[in-house]
Amino acid sequence: MPELPEVETTRRGIAPHVIGQSVVAVDVRDSRLRWPVPDDLDRLVGGRFTAVRRRAKYLLLDHDHGVLMIHLGMSGSLRLVSADTPVMFHDHVDIGLSSGLTLRYHDPRRFGSFHWVDDDHHALLDHLGPEPLSGDFDGALLYRRSRGRKTAVKQFVMDGRIVVGVGNIYANEALFMAGIRPDRAAGRVALKRYETLGDAIKQVLGGAIEQGGTTLRDFVGGDGSPGYFAQQLAVYGRARQPCRRCESALTETRLGGRSTVFCKTCQR
The missing domain is CATH 1.10.8.50 (Helicase, Ruva Protein; domain 3)
Known part of the structure:
Protein backbone atom coordinates (compact mmCIF):
# COMPACT_ATOMS: atom_id res chain seq x y z
CA MET A 1 0.00 0.00 0.00
CA PRO A 2 1.19 3.58 -0.46
CA GLU A 3 3.23 4.54 2.60
CA LEU A 4 4.40 7.96 3.76
CA PRO A 5 7.08 8.41 1.05
CA GLU A 6 4.63 7.46 -1.69
CA VAL A 7 2.00 9.84 -0.32
CA GLU A 8 4.58 12.63 -0.03
CA THR A 9 5.68 11.89 -3.60
CA THR A 10 2.06 12.25 -4.69
CA ARG A 11 1.71 15.51 -2.77
CA ARG A 12 4.79 16.97 -4.44
CA GLY A 13 3.61 15.75 -7.83
CA ILE A 14 0.13 17.24 -7.76
CA ALA A 15 0.73 20.42 -5.74
CA PRO A 16 2.17 22.63 -8.55
CA HIS A 17 -0.77 21.72 -10.80
CA VAL A 18 -3.50 22.07 -8.18
CA ILE A 19 -2.60 25.09 -6.04
CA GLY A 20 -4.30 28.22 -7.34
CA GLN A 21 -6.65 26.29 -9.63
CA SER A 22 -10.42 26.66 -9.43
CA VAL A 23 -12.61 23.57 -9.46
CA VAL A 24 -14.96 23.57 -12.43
CA ALA A 25 -16.53 20.12 -12.09
CA VAL A 26 -16.70 17.06 -9.83
CA ASP A 27 -17.67 13.62 -11.07
CA VAL A 28 -18.08 10.77 -8.56
CA ARG A 29 -18.56 7.59 -10.55
CA ASP A 30 -18.47 5.23 -7.59
CA SER A 31 -18.82 6.47 -4.03
CA ARG A 32 -18.27 3.02 -2.50
CA LEU A 33 -14.81 3.45 -1.05
CA ARG A 34 -13.73 2.42 2.47
CA TRP A 35 -16.25 5.02 3.62
CA PRO A 36 -18.76 6.52 1.18
CA VAL A 37 -17.48 9.56 -0.70
CA PRO A 38 -19.22 12.65 0.80
CA ASP A 39 -22.36 13.37 -1.16
CA ASP A 40 -21.57 17.09 -1.11
CA LEU A 41 -18.18 16.85 -2.81
CA ASP A 42 -19.51 19.23 -5.46
CA ARG A 43 -19.13 22.06 -2.94
CA LEU A 44 -15.59 22.22 -4.31
CA VAL A 45 -16.96 23.72 -7.52
CA GLY A 46 -16.36 27.46 -7.80
CA GLY A 47 -13.60 27.60 -5.19
CA ARG A 48 -9.82 27.37 -5.48
CA PHE A 49 -7.28 25.00 -3.99
CA THR A 50 -4.86 27.05 -1.90
CA ALA A 51 -2.44 24.40 -0.58
CA VAL A 52 -1.69 20.67 -0.66
CA ARG A 53 -0.40 19.27 2.62
CA ARG A 54 0.26 15.87 4.13
CA ARG A 55 -0.38 14.52 7.63
CA ALA A 56 0.88 10.96 8.06
CA LYS A 57 -0.54 9.12 5.03
CA TYR A 58 -3.40 11.58 4.50
CA LEU A 59 -3.38 14.29 1.84
CA LEU A 60 -4.98 17.57 2.90
CA LEU A 61 -6.15 19.78 0.05
CA ASP A 62 -6.90 23.27 1.39
CA HIS A 63 -9.77 24.89 -0.50
CA ASP A 64 -11.76 28.09 -0.27
CA HIS A 65 -14.75 26.04 0.94
CA GLY A 66 -13.00 23.71 3.38
CA VAL A 67 -10.27 21.08 3.60
CA LEU A 68 -10.55 17.87 1.59
CA MET A 69 -8.71 14.90 3.14
CA ILE A 70 -7.83 11.95 0.91
CA HIS A 71 -6.37 8.59 1.90
CA LEU A 72 -5.01 6.37 -0.88
CA GLY A 73 -5.88 3.11 0.89
CA MET A 74 -4.26 -0.08 -0.37
CA SER A 75 -4.08 0.67 -4.08
CA GLY A 76 -5.26 4.22 -4.66
CA SER A 77 -3.50 6.87 -6.72
CA LEU A 78 -4.09 10.46 -7.77
CA ARG A 79 -3.07 11.44 -11.28
CA LEU A 80 -3.31 14.62 -13.27
CA VAL A 81 -4.74 13.88 -16.70
CA SER A 82 -6.20 15.82 -19.59
CA ALA A 83 -9.94 16.25 -19.32
CA ASP A 84 -10.46 14.08 -22.43
CA THR A 85 -8.36 11.15 -21.13
CA PRO A 86 -10.45 7.97 -21.40
CA VAL A 87 -11.85 6.75 -18.10
CA MET A 88 -10.61 3.39 -16.82
CA PHE A 89 -12.75 0.93 -14.89
CA HIS A 90 -11.40 1.86 -11.44
CA ASP A 91 -11.34 5.65 -11.96
CA HIS A 92 -13.84 6.57 -9.25
CA VAL A 93 -13.55 10.34 -8.77
CA ASP A 94 -12.64 13.23 -11.11
CA ILE A 95 -12.03 16.80 -9.96
CA GLY A 96 -11.92 19.09 -12.97
CA LEU A 97 -9.61 22.12 -12.74
CA SER A 98 -9.71 25.48 -14.49
CA SER A 99 -6.40 24.66 -16.18
CA GLY A 100 -8.12 21.97 -18.23
CA LEU A 101 -6.51 19.17 -16.24
CA THR A 102 -8.40 16.67 -14.14
CA LEU A 103 -7.30 15.32 -10.77
CA ARG A 104 -8.34 11.68 -11.12
CA TYR A 105 -8.61 9.17 -8.27
CA HIS A 106 -8.00 5.53 -9.26
CA ASP A 107 -8.46 2.70 -6.74
CA PRO A 108 -8.94 -0.95 -7.75
CA ARG A 109 -9.48 -2.19 -4.20
CA ARG A 110 -11.56 0.81 -3.10
CA PHE A 111 -9.95 1.02 0.36
CA GLY A 112 -9.19 4.73 0.00
CA SER A 113 -11.38 7.51 1.34
CA PHE A 114 -12.45 11.15 0.99
CA HIS A 115 -13.39 13.29 4.01
CA TRP A 116 -14.06 16.88 4.97
CA VAL A 117 -11.81 18.21 7.76
CA ASP A 118 -12.74 21.02 10.12
CA ASP A 119 -9.87 23.12 11.49
CA ASP A 120 -7.41 20.27 10.90
CA HIS A 121 -9.29 18.11 13.41
CA HIS A 122 -10.71 14.74 12.41
CA ALA A 123 -11.13 11.46 14.26
CA LEU A 124 -8.60 9.86 11.90
CA LEU A 125 -5.98 12.53 12.67
CA ASP A 126 -6.48 13.39 16.33
CA HIS A 127 -4.42 10.59 17.90
CA LEU A 128 -1.50 10.45 15.49
CA GLY A 129 2.11 10.67 16.65
CA PRO A 130 4.69 13.14 15.35
CA GLU A 131 5.94 13.31 11.78
CA PRO A 132 9.18 11.30 11.48
CA LEU A 133 10.97 13.97 9.43
CA SER A 134 10.06 16.79 11.78
CA GLY A 135 11.92 18.24 14.74
CA ASP A 136 9.32 16.68 17.02
CA PHE A 137 10.71 13.20 16.38
CA ASP A 138 13.99 11.65 17.45
Missing part, protein backbone atom coordinates in the same frame (compact mmCIF):
# COMPACT_ATOMS: atom_id res chain seq x y z
CA GLY A 139 15.43 8.58 19.14
CA ALA A 140 14.95 10.06 22.60
CA LEU A 141 11.19 10.19 21.99
CA LEU A 142 11.21 6.52 20.96
CA TYR A 143 13.17 5.65 24.09
CA ARG A 144 10.76 7.48 26.42
CA ARG A 145 7.67 5.95 24.86
CA SER A 146 9.13 2.45 24.78
CA ARG A 147 9.79 2.05 28.49
CA GLY A 148 8.04 -0.99 29.92
CA ARG A 149 6.76 -2.17 26.53
CA LYS A 150 7.14 -5.84 25.69
CA THR A 151 5.94 -5.57 22.10
CA ALA A 152 8.51 -6.13 19.36
CA VAL A 153 10.42 -3.00 18.42
CA LYS A 154 9.30 -3.32 14.79
CA GLN A 155 5.64 -3.24 15.77
CA PHE A 156 6.39 -0.39 18.18
CA VAL A 157 7.82 1.92 15.49
CA MET A 158 4.99 1.00 13.13
CA ASP A 159 2.41 2.23 15.66
CA GLY A 160 1.05 5.51 14.29
CA ARG A 161 0.38 6.74 17.82
CA ILE A 162 4.14 6.61 18.47
CA VAL A 163 5.34 8.02 15.14
CA VAL A 164 3.48 8.21 11.84
CA GLY A 165 4.47 6.81 8.50
CA VAL A 166 6.92 4.03 9.40
CA GLY A 167 5.26 1.29 7.36
CA ASN A 168 6.38 -2.29 7.02
CA ILE A 169 8.92 -1.72 4.24
CA TYR A 170 10.61 1.18 5.98
CA ALA A 171 10.57 -0.41 9.43
CA ASN A 172 12.46 -3.41 8.01
CA GLU A 173 15.00 -1.13 6.34
CA ALA A 174 15.53 1.25 9.27
CA LEU A 175 16.02 -1.58 11.78
CA PHE A 176 18.60 -3.16 9.49
CA MET A 177 20.40 0.16 9.12
CA ALA A 178 20.39 0.58 12.92
CA GLY A 179 21.53 -3.02 13.54
CA ILE A 180 18.51 -3.86 15.75
CA ARG A 181 16.66 -7.18 15.57
CA PRO A 182 13.01 -6.46 14.74
CA ASP A 183 11.74 -8.96 17.32
CA ARG A 184 13.63 -7.43 20.26
CA ALA A 185 11.27 -6.12 22.97
CA ALA A 186 10.85 -2.35 22.54
CA GLY A 187 11.41 -1.77 26.25
CA ARG A 188 14.78 -3.53 26.13
CA VAL A 189 16.38 -1.24 23.54
CA ALA A 190 18.83 1.26 25.02
CA LEU A 191 18.73 5.01 24.46
CA LYS A 192 21.87 5.04 22.31
CA ARG A 193 20.41 2.39 20.01
CA TYR A 194 17.12 4.31 19.75
CA GLU A 195 19.09 7.40 18.78
CA THR A 196 20.65 5.38 15.97
CA LEU A 197 17.22 4.05 14.99
CA GLY A 198 15.67 7.51 14.97
CA ASP A 199 18.37 8.71 12.59
CA ALA A 200 17.92 5.60 10.43
CA ILE A 201 14.16 6.17 10.15
CA LYS A 202 14.78 9.74 8.97
CA GLN A 203 17.42 8.60 6.49
CA VAL A 204 15.37 5.75 5.03
CA LEU A 205 12.17 7.78 4.66
CA GLY A 206 14.01 10.84 3.35
CA GLY A 207 15.86 8.74 0.79
CA ALA A 208 12.67 7.07 -0.37
CA ILE A 209 10.95 10.44 -0.82
CA GLU A 210 13.84 11.82 -2.85
CA GLN A 211 13.67 8.82 -5.18
CA GLY A 212 9.91 8.91 -5.59
CA GLY A 213 8.79 6.20 -3.19
CA THR A 214 8.86 2.44 -3.41
CA THR A 215 7.08 0.83 -6.35
CA LEU A 216 5.12 -2.21 -5.18
CA ARG A 217 2.03 -3.47 -6.98
CA ASP A 218 -0.12 -0.53 -8.03
CA PHE A 219 1.61 2.60 -6.76
CA VAL A 220 2.60 5.42 -9.11
CA GLY A 221 3.24 9.06 -8.32
CA GLY A 222 0.96 11.98 -9.07
CA ASP A 223 2.53 12.41 -12.51
CA GLY A 224 2.15 8.72 -13.38
CA SER A 225 5.85 7.98 -12.79
CA PRO A 226 6.84 5.03 -10.60
CA GLY A 227 9.11 5.27 -7.59
CA TYR A 228 12.59 3.76 -7.67
CA PHE A 229 13.54 3.22 -4.02
CA ALA A 230 12.76 -0.51 -4.33
CA GLN A 231 16.00 -0.88 -6.25
CA GLN A 232 17.92 -0.04 -3.06
CA LEU A 233 16.07 -2.15 -0.47
CA ALA A 234 18.58 -3.89 1.78
CA VAL A 235 16.32 -6.50 3.40
CA TYR A 236 12.64 -6.17 2.52
CA GLY A 237 11.67 -8.73 -0.12
CA ARG A 238 15.14 -10.32 0.00
CA ALA A 239 14.54 -13.29 2.31
CA ARG A 240 17.23 -15.99 2.03
CA GLN A 241 19.36 -13.76 -0.18
CA PRO A 242 22.84 -12.68 0.99
CA CYS A 243 23.03 -9.80 3.46
CA ARG A 244 24.55 -6.76 1.74
CA ARG A 245 26.91 -6.31 4.71
CA CYS A 246 28.06 -9.76 5.80
CA GLU A 247 26.69 -12.05 3.04
CA SER A 248 24.85 -14.29 5.55
CA ALA A 249 21.46 -15.50 4.32
CA LEU A 250 18.68 -13.13 5.41
CA THR A 251 15.98 -14.57 7.68
CA GLU A 252 12.25 -14.09 7.18
CA THR A 253 9.63 -14.31 9.91
CA ARG A 254 6.26 -12.68 10.64
CA LEU A 255 5.56 -10.04 13.28
CA GLY A 256 2.07 -8.73 13.70
CA GLY A 257 1.08 -10.64 10.59
CA ARG A 258 3.62 -8.75 8.46
CA SER A 259 6.63 -10.10 6.58
CA THR A 260 9.80 -9.29 8.48
CA VAL A 261 13.27 -9.79 7.01
CA PHE A 262 16.50 -9.29 8.94
CA CYS A 263 20.09 -10.45 9.31
CA LYS A 264 20.80 -12.59 12.38
CA THR A 265 24.47 -11.60 12.21
CA CYS A 266 24.17 -7.83 11.73
CA GLN A 267 21.07 -7.20 13.82
CA ARG A 268 21.10 -7.87 17.56
Whole structure:
Protein backbone atom coordinates (compact mmCIF):
# COMPACT_ATOMS: atom_id res chain seq x y z
CA MET A 1 0.00 0.00 0.00
CA PRO A 2 1.19 3.58 -0.46
CA GLU A 3 3.23 4.54 2.60
CA LEU A 4 4.40 7.96 3.76
CA PRO A 5 7.08 8.41 1.05
CA GLU A 6 4.63 7.46 -1.69
CA VAL A 7 2.00 9.84 -0.32
CA GLU A 8 4.58 12.63 -0.03
CA THR A 9 5.68 11.89 -3.60
CA THR A 10 2.06 12.25 -4.69
CA ARG A 11 1.71 15.51 -2.77
CA ARG A 12 4.79 16.97 -4.44
CA GLY A 13 3.61 15.75 -7.83
CA ILE A 14 0.13 17.24 -7.76
CA ALA A 15 0.73 20.42 -5.74
CA PRO A 16 2.17 22.63 -8.55
CA HIS A 17 -0.77 21.72 -10.80
CA VAL A 18 -3.50 22.07 -8.18
CA ILE A 19 -2.60 25.09 -6.04
CA GLY A 20 -4.30 28.22 -7.34
CA GLN A 21 -6.65 26.29 -9.63
CA SER A 22 -10.42 26.66 -9.43
CA VAL A 23 -12.61 23.57 -9.46
CA VAL A 24 -14.96 23.57 -12.43
CA ALA A 25 -16.53 20.12 -12.09
CA VAL A 26 -16.70 17.06 -9.83
CA ASP A 27 -17.67 13.62 -11.07
CA VAL A 28 -18.08 10.77 -8.56
CA ARG A 29 -18.56 7.59 -10.55
CA ASP A 30 -18.47 5.23 -7.59
CA SER A 31 -18.82 6.47 -4.03
CA ARG A 32 -18.27 3.02 -2.50
CA LEU A 33 -14.81 3.45 -1.05
CA ARG A 34 -13.73 2.42 2.47
CA TRP A 35 -16.25 5.02 3.62
CA PRO A 36 -18.76 6.52 1.18
CA VAL A 37 -17.48 9.56 -0.70
CA PRO A 38 -19.22 12.65 0.80
CA ASP A 39 -22.36 13.37 -1.16
CA ASP A 40 -21.57 17.09 -1.11
CA LEU A 41 -18.18 16.85 -2.81
CA ASP A 42 -19.51 19.23 -5.46
CA ARG A 43 -19.13 22.06 -2.94
CA LEU A 44 -15.59 22.22 -4.31
CA VAL A 45 -16.96 23.72 -7.52
CA GLY A 46 -16.36 27.46 -7.80
CA GLY A 47 -13.60 27.60 -5.19
CA ARG A 48 -9.82 27.37 -5.48
CA PHE A 49 -7.28 25.00 -3.99
CA THR A 50 -4.86 27.05 -1.90
CA ALA A 51 -2.44 24.40 -0.58
CA VAL A 52 -1.69 20.67 -0.66
CA ARG A 53 -0.40 19.27 2.62
CA ARG A 54 0.26 15.87 4.13
CA ARG A 55 -0.38 14.52 7.63
CA ALA A 56 0.88 10.96 8.06
CA LYS A 57 -0.54 9.12 5.03
CA TYR A 58 -3.40 11.58 4.50
CA LEU A 59 -3.38 14.29 1.84
CA LEU A 60 -4.98 17.57 2.90
CA LEU A 61 -6.15 19.78 0.05
CA ASP A 62 -6.90 23.27 1.39
CA HIS A 63 -9.77 24.89 -0.50
CA ASP A 64 -11.76 28.09 -0.27
CA HIS A 65 -14.75 26.04 0.94
CA GLY A 66 -13.00 23.71 3.38
CA VAL A 67 -10.27 21.08 3.60
CA LEU A 68 -10.55 17.87 1.59
CA MET A 69 -8.71 14.90 3.14
CA ILE A 70 -7.83 11.95 0.91
CA HIS A 71 -6.37 8.59 1.90
CA LEU A 72 -5.01 6.37 -0.88
CA GLY A 73 -5.88 3.11 0.89
CA MET A 74 -4.26 -0.08 -0.37
CA SER A 75 -4.08 0.67 -4.08
CA GLY A 76 -5.26 4.22 -4.66
CA SER A 77 -3.50 6.87 -6.72
CA LEU A 78 -4.09 10.46 -7.77
CA ARG A 79 -3.07 11.44 -11.28
CA LEU A 80 -3.31 14.62 -13.27
CA VAL A 81 -4.74 13.88 -16.70
CA SER A 82 -6.20 15.82 -19.59
CA ALA A 83 -9.94 16.25 -19.32
CA ASP A 84 -10.46 14.08 -22.43
CA THR A 85 -8.36 11.15 -21.13
CA PRO A 86 -10.45 7.97 -21.40
CA VAL A 87 -11.85 6.75 -18.10
CA MET A 88 -10.61 3.39 -16.82
CA PHE A 89 -12.75 0.93 -14.89
CA HIS A 90 -11.40 1.86 -11.44
CA ASP A 91 -11.34 5.65 -11.96
CA HIS A 92 -13.84 6.57 -9.25
CA VAL A 93 -13.55 10.34 -8.77
CA ASP A 94 -12.64 13.23 -11.11
CA ILE A 95 -12.03 16.80 -9.96
CA GLY A 96 -11.92 19.09 -12.97
CA LEU A 97 -9.61 22.12 -12.74
CA SER A 98 -9.71 25.48 -14.49
CA SER A 99 -6.40 24.66 -16.18
CA GLY A 100 -8.12 21.97 -18.23
CA LEU A 101 -6.51 19.17 -16.24
CA THR A 102 -8.40 16.67 -14.14
CA LEU A 103 -7.30 15.32 -10.77
CA ARG A 104 -8.34 11.68 -11.12
CA TYR A 105 -8.61 9.17 -8.27
CA HIS A 106 -8.00 5.53 -9.26
CA ASP A 107 -8.46 2.70 -6.74
CA PRO A 108 -8.94 -0.95 -7.75
CA ARG A 109 -9.48 -2.19 -4.20
CA ARG A 110 -11.56 0.81 -3.10
CA PHE A 111 -9.95 1.02 0.36
CA GLY A 112 -9.19 4.73 0.00
CA SER A 113 -11.38 7.51 1.34
CA PHE A 114 -12.45 11.15 0.99
CA HIS A 115 -13.39 13.29 4.01
CA TRP A 116 -14.06 16.88 4.97
CA VAL A 117 -11.81 18.21 7.76
CA ASP A 118 -12.74 21.02 10.12
CA ASP A 119 -9.87 23.12 11.49
CA ASP A 120 -7.41 20.27 10.90
CA HIS A 121 -9.29 18.11 13.41
CA HIS A 122 -10.71 14.74 12.41
CA ALA A 123 -11.13 11.46 14.26
CA LEU A 124 -8.60 9.86 11.90
CA LEU A 125 -5.98 12.53 12.67
CA ASP A 126 -6.48 13.39 16.33
CA HIS A 127 -4.42 10.59 17.90
CA LEU A 128 -1.50 10.45 15.49
CA GLY A 129 2.11 10.67 16.65
CA PRO A 130 4.69 13.14 15.35
CA GLU A 131 5.94 13.31 11.78
CA PRO A 132 9.18 11.30 11.48
CA LEU A 133 10.97 13.97 9.43
CA SER A 134 10.06 16.79 11.78
CA GLY A 135 11.92 18.24 14.74
CA ASP A 136 9.32 16.68 17.02
CA PHE A 137 10.71 13.20 16.38
CA ASP A 138 13.99 11.65 17.45
CA GLY A 139 15.43 8.58 19.14
CA ALA A 140 14.95 10.06 22.60
CA LEU A 141 11.19 10.19 21.99
CA LEU A 142 11.21 6.52 20.96
CA TYR A 143 13.17 5.65 24.09
CA ARG A 144 10.76 7.48 26.42
CA ARG A 145 7.67 5.95 24.86
CA SER A 146 9.13 2.45 24.78
CA ARG A 147 9.79 2.05 28.49
CA GLY A 148 8.04 -0.99 29.92
CA ARG A 149 6.76 -2.17 26.53
CA LYS A 150 7.14 -5.84 25.69
CA THR A 151 5.94 -5.57 22.10
CA ALA A 152 8.51 -6.13 19.36
CA VAL A 153 10.42 -3.00 18.42
CA LYS A 154 9.30 -3.32 14.79
CA GLN A 155 5.64 -3.24 15.77
CA PHE A 156 6.39 -0.39 18.18
CA VAL A 157 7.82 1.92 15.49
CA MET A 158 4.99 1.00 13.13
CA ASP A 159 2.41 2.23 15.66
CA GLY A 160 1.05 5.51 14.29
CA ARG A 161 0.38 6.74 17.82
CA ILE A 162 4.14 6.61 18.47
CA VAL A 163 5.34 8.02 15.14
CA VAL A 164 3.48 8.21 11.84
CA GLY A 165 4.47 6.81 8.50
CA VAL A 166 6.92 4.03 9.40
CA GLY A 167 5.26 1.29 7.36
CA ASN A 168 6.38 -2.29 7.02
CA ILE A 169 8.92 -1.72 4.24
CA TYR A 170 10.61 1.18 5.98
CA ALA A 171 10.57 -0.41 9.43
CA ASN A 172 12.46 -3.41 8.01
CA GLU A 173 15.00 -1.13 6.34
CA ALA A 174 15.53 1.25 9.27
CA LEU A 175 16.02 -1.58 11.78
CA PHE A 176 18.60 -3.16 9.49
CA MET A 177 20.40 0.16 9.12
CA ALA A 178 20.39 0.58 12.92
CA GLY A 179 21.53 -3.02 13.54
CA ILE A 180 18.51 -3.86 15.75
CA ARG A 181 16.66 -7.18 15.57
CA PRO A 182 13.01 -6.46 14.74
CA ASP A 183 11.74 -8.96 17.32
CA ARG A 184 13.63 -7.43 20.26
CA ALA A 185 11.27 -6.12 22.97
CA ALA A 186 10.85 -2.35 22.54
CA GLY A 187 11.41 -1.77 26.25
CA ARG A 188 14.78 -3.53 26.13
CA VAL A 189 16.38 -1.24 23.54
CA ALA A 190 18.83 1.26 25.02
CA LEU A 191 18.73 5.01 24.46
CA LYS A 192 21.87 5.04 22.31
CA ARG A 193 20.41 2.39 20.01
CA TYR A 194 17.12 4.31 19.75
CA GLU A 195 19.09 7.40 18.78
CA THR A 196 20.65 5.38 15.97
CA LEU A 197 17.22 4.05 14.99
CA GLY A 198 15.67 7.51 14.97
CA ASP A 199 18.37 8.71 12.59
CA ALA A 200 17.92 5.60 10.43
CA ILE A 201 14.16 6.17 10.15
CA LYS A 202 14.78 9.74 8.97
CA GLN A 203 17.42 8.60 6.49
CA VAL A 204 15.37 5.75 5.03
CA LEU A 205 12.17 7.78 4.66
CA GLY A 206 14.01 10.84 3.35
CA GLY A 207 15.86 8.74 0.79
CA ALA A 208 12.67 7.07 -0.37
CA ILE A 209 10.95 10.44 -0.82
CA GLU A 210 13.84 11.82 -2.85
CA GLN A 211 13.67 8.82 -5.18
CA GLY A 212 9.91 8.91 -5.59
CA GLY A 213 8.79 6.20 -3.19
CA THR A 214 8.86 2.44 -3.41
CA THR A 215 7.08 0.83 -6.35
CA LEU A 216 5.12 -2.21 -5.18
CA ARG A 217 2.03 -3.47 -6.98
CA ASP A 218 -0.12 -0.53 -8.03
CA PHE A 219 1.61 2.60 -6.76
CA VAL A 220 2.60 5.42 -9.11
CA GLY A 221 3.24 9.06 -8.32
CA GLY A 222 0.96 11.98 -9.07
CA ASP A 223 2.53 12.41 -12.51
CA GLY A 224 2.15 8.72 -13.38
CA SER A 225 5.85 7.98 -12.79
CA PRO A 226 6.84 5.03 -10.60
CA GLY A 227 9.11 5.27 -7.59
CA TYR A 228 12.59 3.76 -7.67
CA PHE A 229 13.54 3.22 -4.02
CA ALA A 230 12.76 -0.51 -4.33
CA GLN A 231 16.00 -0.88 -6.25
CA GLN A 232 17.92 -0.04 -3.06
CA LEU A 233 16.07 -2.15 -0.47
CA ALA A 234 18.58 -3.89 1.78
CA VAL A 235 16.32 -6.50 3.40
CA TYR A 236 12.64 -6.17 2.52
CA GLY A 237 11.67 -8.73 -0.12
CA ARG A 238 15.14 -10.32 0.00
CA ALA A 239 14.54 -13.29 2.31
CA ARG A 240 17.23 -15.99 2.03
CA GLN A 241 19.36 -13.76 -0.18
CA PRO A 242 22.84 -12.68 0.99
CA CYS A 243 23.03 -9.80 3.46
CA ARG A 244 24.55 -6.76 1.74
CA ARG A 245 26.91 -6.31 4.71
CA CYS A 246 28.06 -9.76 5.80
CA GLU A 247 26.69 -12.05 3.04
CA SER A 248 24.85 -14.29 5.55
CA ALA A 249 21.46 -15.50 4.32
CA LEU A 250 18.68 -13.13 5.41
CA THR A 251 15.98 -14.57 7.68
CA GLU A 252 12.25 -14.09 7.18
CA THR A 253 9.63 -14.31 9.91
CA ARG A 254 6.26 -12.68 10.64
CA LEU A 255 5.56 -10.04 13.28
CA GLY A 256 2.07 -8.73 13.70
CA GLY A 257 1.08 -10.64 10.59
CA ARG A 258 3.62 -8.75 8.46
CA SER A 259 6.63 -10.10 6.58
CA THR A 260 9.80 -9.29 8.48
CA VAL A 261 13.27 -9.79 7.01
CA PHE A 262 16.50 -9.29 8.94
CA CYS A 263 20.09 -10.45 9.31
CA LYS A 264 20.80 -12.59 12.38
CA THR A 265 24.47 -11.60 12.21
CA CYS A 266 24.17 -7.83 11.73
CA GLN A 267 21.07 -7.20 13.82
CA ARG A 268 21.10 -7.87 17.56
